[in-house]
Amino acid sequence: MSFRVNWKWCCFALLALWFWPSFAPHDPWKPDESYILGLVYEYTLRDNWLVPMLSGEPFMEKPPLFFWTAAGFSRYVFTWLPVHTAARLAAAFYIALTFIFAALAAGQFAARSRAKDPSQAAWLTAILLAGTLGLVGNGHHILTDSALFASFAIALYAFSVFPQWPLASGLLMGTAWGMAFLTKGLLGPGCLGLAALLLPIVDHPYRKKAYLLTLSIALLAALPWWLIWPWRLWLASPELFHTWFWVNNLGRFLGENNLGPEYEHGFYLKILPWHAFPLILYLPVLFFRHRLDAFKNAAPAALLCLLTYTILSLAKTSMELYAVPAVVAFAVWMGAQASSVPAAFERRFGLVALCLLAISALLVWWAWAALYFGLPLQARLLHFLPGFAEKLNWLGMLSALALTIIVWNLAWRAPQWAKHQGAVRWLAVLVMSYGLVFSLLLPGLNYSKSYKPMMLDLASQLDKTQCLASFGLGEHERGNFHYYTTMRVERFEIGRGKECPQLLIQGSAMPANIGEYSLLKKTTRATDKSEEFSVWRKI
Known part of the structure; x- marks a missing residue:
């Protein structure tokens, strides 16, 4: 009986640790999180949940079951959490x-x-x-x-x-x-x-x-x-x-x-x-x-x-x-x-997976040490993260260390309690890799993927009490902008926003026949110079 309890609890531990990245505190990332969060955020602001809305505009790509669940989590269950964290927990619930x-x-x-x-x-x-x-x-x-x-x-x-x-x-x-x-x-x-x-x-x-x-x-x-x-x-x-x-x-x-x-x-x-x-x-x-x-x-x-x-x-x-x-x-x-499943197959697969587990852990820890302590890899990492100056997160480091010890022990002892050691050790590879990345390298990843600093910077030039038109703004960016700034946009592309005194543009093109505007600010994200954003005010 004790054998069964032990191996089932070990499997349960690995499956529970699989959700580690789902609880990692980071901003919504493109491509999908941004616009889905925008839809969920709209539901948290209103009581009529019939029509999915994105920045005040009907968005009929998908039915609303997930949006209802995520908004319900945010409004009624995890009220103390940010909306995007509650939405991520809704996804984890379905998984x-x-x-x-x-x-x-x-x-x-x-x-x-x-x-x-x-x-x-x-x-x-x-x-x-x-x-x-x-x-x-x-x-x-x-x-x-x-x-x-x-x-x-x-x-x-x-x-x-x-x-x-x-x-x-x-x-x-x-x-x-x-x-x-x-x-x-x-x-x-x-x-x-x-x-x-x-x-x-x-x-x-x-x-x-x-x-x-x-x-x-x-x-x-x-x-x-x-x-x-x-x-x-x-x-x-x-x-x-x-x-x-x-x-x-x-x-x-x-x-x-x-x-x-x-x-x-x-x-x-x-x-x-x-x-x-x-x-x-x-x-x-x-x-x-x-x-x-x-x-x-x-x-x-x-x-x-x-x-x-x-x-x-x-x-x-x-x-x-x-x-x-x-x-x-x-x-x-x-x-x-x-x-x-033959035991020989599981043994061979398990041996390969154990080697991959050790290699993946060493690589992620080396990347973390290089990023924060100046090892030779630092220059290459900072090439992809220009301007990154995040301080060391000791809590993330300690949790990653605990994760490494726990997962390695479970994987190393797998032959003693798991007939399917190959599948167990392979799961350990993914749990270790994703867990360490979302613990040790999360600040750098979030810096690379987040739109929050840029959106707040643009919003600082705008008057929230006045109407804001937009041109070229994608659905992901509209969802992000509304979530971070609480400002909805009126899109020129669908014939709206012509009377707005403020204008937000993604890209370098300017809509025709809109009158005279003066540039307030032009910017890009630090890690993606190809996406240009600018805010304008009507003269």
């Missing part, structure tokens, strides 16, 4: 749900395949998912997609409990469809719904009449999520409903507008080796041992993974973030077969 429900689903699938210890599959799934590069690269930021990840994990758990609890399965499935819809629109529930319809073809337990009842319950459970907000939006403004539903959902998927990243043929196959690492290592190992049975042991997860990658490949926009929900299904698929 935690993703880990929990993915692990529960894998445990259920393992139990169905008569595994000796289903809990081993559950813990391995959480460890693999937390260690997947595609998730760890996106999981520590303010992203609406974090709620979509959770919806896929909940849907997989719903599939896994169907044979035992058809009613609960339907309720969970409908909730997952609804969450996916109110997070990103049609793509998420499309993938989940299609997987639910095709599942009886590939897996025998779902060919029962009870499954039809489960799907019916799921549909009823999803309807409130699907209908209430869109119906209220349509009643309030058919134009905004059209912009959201047709332009930002179907139009983006079909490539009928210029929204989103450009389509790249074979994009998801190209990123798969690193984006799904280390899951991609486990796939050939399990396939070699079980052939087609590798697809049957967790058929819903395998189907959802392959289906999501296929549907994404048909879309006319491509972005690595879009593939993370498929990674959630991939982790459940691989983790559910934990007992089949």
Whole structure:
């Protein structure tokens, strides 16, 4: 009994430390945090939460579930924290749900395949998912997609409990469809719904009449999520409903507008080796041992993974973030077969990961020492951080030292308590690397990425009681400017702000036929001279 408690607690410790960067105190960073925070900030300022707004202007790119959650965290739960910190905790909340429900689903699938210890599959799934590069690269930021990840994990758990609890399965499935819809629109529930319809073809337990009842319950459970907000939006403004539903959902998927990243043929196959690492290592190992049975042991997860990658490949926009929900299904698929992973594979993978752990820790500590104590690397680092003069953060240094000792001990002793030492040690690599970077190098990173000093400098030249027009200001910059200065802008691009006595411009172009303005200040960020900002006053 003590052995089980020990190894589970060690896994839990690594998973808890995975969230270390999510609690790191830093400003919102581009590309996504800035404009998402701007939307969340608007919700904290008003009581009507129907229409997402960015700097006082409707912004219909995404449904509002994540914005509601983050604003609720800020207004009602973590009222003493800055809005951006509360929003980051909302993202961490959804990531935690993703880990929990993915692990529960894998445990259920393992139990169905008569595994000796289903809990081993559950813990391995959480460890693999937390260690997947595609998730760890996106999981520590303010992203609406974090709620979509959770919806896929909940849907997989719903599939896994169907044979035992058809009613609960339907309720969970409908909730997952609804969450996916109110997070990103049609793509998420499309993938989940299609997987639910095709599942009886590939897996025998779902060919029962009870499954039809489960799907019916799921549909009823999803309807409130699907209908209430869109119906209220349509009643309030058919134009905004059209912009959201047709332009930002179907139009983006079909490539009928210029929204989103450009389509790249074979994009998801190209990123798969690193984006799904280390899951991609486990796939050939399990396939070699079980052939087609590798697809049957967790058929819903395998189907959802392959289906999501296929549907994404048909879309006319491509972005690595879009593939993370498929990674959630991939982790459940691989983790559910934990007992089949050869010990020799885990030992070799674990040895490589242990070497990488030592190297990554040494590199980050060396970079920190160089930055603050003048080691040879300092000049190269300061080349990317001109003007950086932050004092040494002793609290960050002590917490990083504690993190190094704890994670190294867990990884070094992994063979004594973890059968899957390779997955555990790889997770330790990422926990150590991200944790040290967000402890030791956070001041430099924040100095490089933050817009706060520049925005406050520009605002010091402006009168907050007067209207402010803008030209060329991107959605990220609008969100940042409003959050830091509390000033909303009136965009010339959409025919507003012509009567404003003040003007904020991003770039060097000046709008035509706006009258005479005198320059008050022109500036750039210290680490990015290509982005020029200026403020003007009407003569």
